[in-house]
Amino acid sequence: MKTIPHCLECGIPVSWGVHLFSRRIYGHCLCIKDQCMIQESGATGQVVDLYLGLKALGIPVVLRHYDGKQFADIALPDQLYVKVKGPCSQGRNQITSDLFGNIESGGRRLITVLISHSTLENPVTFELALKEIAKICRKLVKKKVVTGMKFSFSPTQWQ
Numbered sequence: 625m626k627t628i629p630h631c632l633e634c635g636i637p638v639s640w641g642v643h644l645f646s647r648r649i650y651g652h653c654l655c656i657k658d659q660c661m662i663q664e665s666g667a668t669g670q671v672v673d674l675y676l677g678l679k680a681l682g683i684p685v686v687l688r689h690y691d692g693k694q695f696a697d698i699a700l701p702d703q704l705y706v707k708v709k710g711p712c713s714q715g716r717n718q719i720t721s722d723l724f725g726n727i728e729s730g731g732r733r734l735i736t737v738l739i740s741h742s743t744l745e746n747p748v749t750f751e752l753a754l755k756e757i758a759k760i761c762r763k764l765v766k767k768k769v770v771t772g773m774k775f776s777f778s779p780t781q782w783q
């Protein structure tokens with residue numbers, strides 16, 4: 625049985641022609657509408673790669689988020705902002721040059737990740753950055769879910 629590909633963004637079934645095209649351009653399966661959305665967002669290739677990488681890991685991030693005060697290239701709204709900075713500088717592709725910190729935006733505390741284009745250009749440091757950000761996002765998402773379900777227990781809590 626042939627599995628029908630589905631759009632990573634909206635989950636609708638995607639035709640094989642569109643799927644193959646999308647895989648070649650974006651590395652992931654996207655419907656035509658979402659390919660256009662990404663194209664029109666004006667995000668750089670590196671930002672799009674990281675965004676789709678996080679999405680593929682099941683992290684509910686948004687691309688190019690603005691909360692009225694702060695802008696993020698990629699965001700877990702109200703929780704974590706990723707800002708990809710600067711032009712692609714050669715030789716500075718170490719993840720240690722990137723910063724993790726906290727900012728205030730509209731009275732809320734947000735985790736910010738400042739990351740350089742060059743970190744995302746290198747496949748090795750890209751993977752490291754992707755894993756690191758995904759790890760933080762998972763913790764944040766979990767925390768939100770747990771506090772929202774104060775009085776119920778799931779079997780996973782006992783493991």
Ligand SMILES: [Zn+2]
Binds near residue numbers: 656658
């Ligand atoms: Zn879609």
